[in-house]
Amino acid sequence: MTTNTINTDDAQEPTPELSHLNQQGEANMVDVTEKAMTSRSATAQGFIKMNRATFELISTGKHKKGDVFAVARIAGIQAAKKCSDLIPLCHPLMLSKVQVDFSLDVENCQVKVNSLCRLTGQTGVEMEALTAVSIACLTLFDMCKAADPAMRIHSIEVLTKEGGKSGHWKTPN
Template structure:
């Protein structure tokens, strides 16, 4: 479920009139400040959670590596998602919050720019790759980890204004 300050069009913007894949033309769109936040969660066993939160993982600071991976992924989003525009991001932030009770790490990203198109895909890519990096660094200790609940939390800017997940 979600809420929005404006209604959204039910048409798919990445298809042309013939139904073919099409990069959206943003030439005439106004340059505005745009921000998006996203989150994802990686669940693991208690031993792995303690290993990474106490800094005792033999691969070192897995959070530092995952943070850098998430930032790099946001910058490379258009190389990964075929119809995404290459963007000049002015801010990418990746943060982690720890849920000790459930042995989970919540990964949150924020992407920002001044431009003609939104940054939701960059925020989602940052979260996804940060979670995948945590998985990669910890898979020997816990191959049963699960990544999930990846979603956009907020987006601001452009014609559609502010949108927030419920």
């Protein structure tokens, strides 16, 4: 792997070569043929912040559309399974596990969405975990937009990834 250098305000930092570009700089699907089949997983999280009234509606289960979390969970799982249909250079993957969970942050009137994706394969599942969180948040937005059109989705990120050549990685705190 070669490294390129980019200029920042005070220092030069090496950056890894972009794997989705060929030698001519054209978009290209990465060839994973020679990669080992290993157990791989990734977790991601994101948040959707809303007004207090909307938060109370969904946290008490009194939203007129019913259990918005059940719908958002299914949407997140489906999205992870369809990631390669949404993001052009992602490989279609045979996921063995997709989990989407919600936790309520009462103080900040927001919902934290977490996802876990697993498989045994030749490429990682970070994009699938991010897609699950993104679509679960968007589904919550869609189901609650009449009550609160000013909701804000934020801080979607990969938390961990395991497997493959790079082993275990955790987001820096």
